[in-house]
Amino acid sequence: MNCPNCKSKQNKLVDIIIDSFSIVREKTCIQCHFEFNTIEEVMSDAFLVHKKDGSRQQFDREKLIRSLLRSTHKKGASQQVIRELAVEVESQIVSSGNEIDSRLLAEIVMLKLRNLDPLGYIRYAASYKTFVSVGEFIDEMHEIVEASPQIPDEQLLLLID
Ligand SMILES: [Zn+2]
Missing domain, CATH: 2.20.25 (N-terminal domain of TfIIb)
Structure with missing residues (x-):
């Protein structure tokens, strides 16, 4: 390289x-x-992801990376960091067994993304509808805005699309 x-x-x-x-x-x-x-x-030995509809799918690291790249903001995490995150998530899951619920997978990803790229985290969470309620979503937004005073308002407005 x-x-x-x-x-x-x-x-x-x-x-x-x-x-x-x-x-x-x-x-x-x-x-x-x-x-x-x-x-x-x-x-690695692929593990299975249990989907909400009851089906099982082989974990696809590239698919996870693509969805993360879609969610992360341009000025947020770099492609390199996202790849590292995906590998980290995968290793964490494999060490705990070879099957995982899709919701738990999304939660693990979100926890890691939250520290890395708060805006990307909100987009990811919103697109995967992992928030239980609108209130929970708004609470998270407030928490992140308070923790990240450097995020300009116009960027936050982009999230509401
Ligand atoms: Zn150089």
Whole structure:
């Protein structure tokens, strides 16, 4: 992978972190000293997701990543961070068994997304309708707005579409 900052091919491997699902290589660009990671995914035994309608589907990491990218705000989490989040969610679920309820899966994703990208979190939660009530949704919005004073009002208005 070229340096995301200056596109140089010259980089130095700083560290390598391996778990059951991914191999993360931390690199530093020799030219501009920018630090970046590359992630290689290790195929895991797929687990099943129980859908609300009673059907079961194999977990699809790419699908999760696509839905997260749709939810996250442009200035929020980067694609790299989202991929890491998806791998993290997957490893957490696999370590607890090989089947999961789709609602629990959405909740685990949301908890992680909440710290990473509050706006993306609200969009994700809204699109998956995981809020029990409108009141709960509004409470969450208020909490996030209070915790994130840097979010301009016009960005919050975009959420109500
Ligand atoms: Zn560079």
